[in-house]
């Protein structure tokens with residue numbers, strides 16, 4: 059069956075020619091025309107766009123439209139007040155549900171304002187039956203401040219079920235005019251015309267490497283991509299748009315440190331130490347803020363853990379955590395405005411731009427596939443050994459060590475994904491993921507118990523709610539502890555799965571060869 | 573998917589007119605809607621200007637699956653598709669009779685498209701036949717247009733006894749008045765009497781209007797052609813009631 063096709067029309071002068079060609083082949087019946095001025099919104103990672111939806115605002119009301127449809131499927135006006143919109147600002151209803159599902163913790167940001175003209179036509183067959191629906195969508199943007207208007211146009215051809223032959227005929231006519239269907243819709247076309255993009259950000263590492271590439275060059279490419287991700291998140295992180303900016307920034311820092319562990323005999327010892335230190339500082343200066351974010355994001359979850367009698371104390375505790383978060387953010391921003399922070403990022407960027415970052419050591423020139431296989435193998439085997447030695451009586455710290463090992467393995471698999479054929483590396487990551495989730499939860503629950511304890515120091519001496527807070531914290535800690543124990547009980551089966559033959563075959567296949 | 577049949581033993585009472593307009597209203601509400609023309613005369617196909625493909629026939633229909641999938645056609649209205657009928661549908665009874673589970677075949681056929689649509693409307697031929705038995709089995713809601721005369725009411729009551737005899741759930745049958753004329757006292761009296769006797773009678777009344785009669789001339793649902801008209805509003809009110817039934821009160825007889 060056919061699907062709606064999108065033809066990007068870069069030269070509006072051609073529209074007459076297109077119309078003439080269509081009228082030569084079909085009876086064309088004009089339909090509705092409309093003009094709206096609207097602002098498009100999405101999360102930083104384009105969650106709505108990637109799921110085929112447009113969120114637009116006209117005056118105060120927001121509308122959700124599905125790609126290829128003219129009618130809005132939901133609409134509502136949000137509460138104002140917060141600096142950045144999130145799903146929670148919308149009244150209960152379908153729009154709010156969709157927004158929540160698309161990005162529970164991401165802010166919804168304006169992208170571009172356009173004036174959108176839509177004209178529709180029906181192409182008619184015998185007995186004046188509609189056989190194809192056409193929409194010409196034109197956008198004008200950038201007229202603010204008297205700048206020259208920026209235009210874009212998309213012709214949407216929507217098939218009518220059972221009339222495939224006519225749809226193909228249309229495609230042929232358009233192809234004869236040099237028009238082929240493409241990926242762009244009116245939003246992406248408008249942004250493109252302005253020199254912008256949508257849907258390109260992802261927090262995933264995605265570098266394409268060749269197996270024969272020199273190791274030093276490959277590492278440099280990975281590190282550069284990670285720095286790029288850090289930079290993309292910097293602005294949102296400093297403006298505190300949502301907590302994911304800081305999170306993605308930190309993950310990139312951690313990944314970079316992990317990539318540096320691959321540089322023995324590629325970079326000098328001095329370089330390795332210097333950059334590891336610098337990156338460690340970036341991590342350290344954001345630890346506290348992230349910890350507090352995690353707490354505040356989990357508020358609902360924690361509230362569900364403790365009985366109603368402890369809720370007031372928990373509320374009071376969270377109010378203290380929120381205050382502390384404000385303070386930690388100010389502290390972080392002061393650091394981010396400091397020479398030290400600038401110097402770290404600038405010098406790291408400058409290093410990665412210099413030839414030195416391709417490595418001067420003896421291993422810099424060796425093919426990266428060798429490095430990848432060797433280091434992934436080492437991590438994999440070490441994870442197996444560590445995990446295999448864990449019994450019911452092992453101390454928590456053993457699981458912690460295994461968690462770190464698995465994380466490094468995961469990072470390596472991500473860095474080198476492109477070196478392995480098909481989706482081998484993806485599949486290996488999938489095998490690893492379920493174990494990692496278990497270990498991650500276990501560790502988080504462990505750490506959180508300590509944090510709750512630590513938060514008690516935030517309670518001002520003699521505060522009237524002190525007792526409530528202490529009781530709520532006690533309740534929460536015992537609940538976190540019992541959940542941690544549950545994770546621990548699940549560990550054995552998760553590890554068994556990971557250490558099983560399926561994973562082994564996969565790794566053997568990836569790591570064999572030279 | 574909710575299946576709504578427009579059915580009556582009597583011919584010419586407004587089944588097709590209601591099926592076409594209600595289906596159009598359902599699709600305008602954003603529901604994915606299919607209307608299935610079961611009448612060999614093909615009236616609803618004709619209203620939508622749709623002709624069945626050359627290779628389509630009653631045995632393909634009865635087989636279900638791909639044959640149906642390939643013959644569903646989009647109407648002029650987004651979200652509204654139609655499965656056209658063929659003259660050979662006059663043999664549908666015989667074709668059904670040859671099958672093992674001859675009384676539940678339609679239910680099975682339509683279950684195959686149930687993921688694709690929110691509403692299925694069945695436009696049925698008049699009379700009582702194996703096709704009607706299938707329809708009464710497959711439908712979640714059976715809408716019966718009644719021209720408000722004592723004779724129509726009598727026929728309607730026969731439907732009740734027929735359903736009881738065949739062990740169908742008569743509670744899913746909802747009559748509504750069709751082609752009603754307020755200035756005829758017989759119509760008014762009949763409507764009042766039946767409404768007080770039968771709890772399932774719907775409140776909306778489709779009046780007798782020449783613009784509905786002329787649907788055959790402009791070949792569109794009146795709800796699309798003259799959306800502001802009195803008739804279109806009557807169908808909208810009927811649709812609102814039916815939608816409510818579908819949302820809450822649907823009682824399915826077998827699973």
Ligand SMILES: Nc1ncnc2c1ncn2[C@@H]1O[C@H](COP(=O)(O)OP(=O)(O)OP(=O)(O)O)[C@@H](O)[C@H]1O
Pocket residue numbers: 582583584585586587588589590611615696697698750751752778779780781782784785786787788
């Ligand atoms: N409310 C109405 N007012 C005036 N004319 C109507 C009305 N409803 C239907 N008609 C006309 O009456 C005739 C029969 O209507 P329709 O085809 O809808 O009935 P039907 O029950 O489907 O008939 P059949 O049993 O033949 O399938 C048609 O010409 C139609 O235009």
Ligand SMILES: [Mg+2]
Pocket residue numbers: 587588589611615695696697
């Ligand atoms: Mg009919």
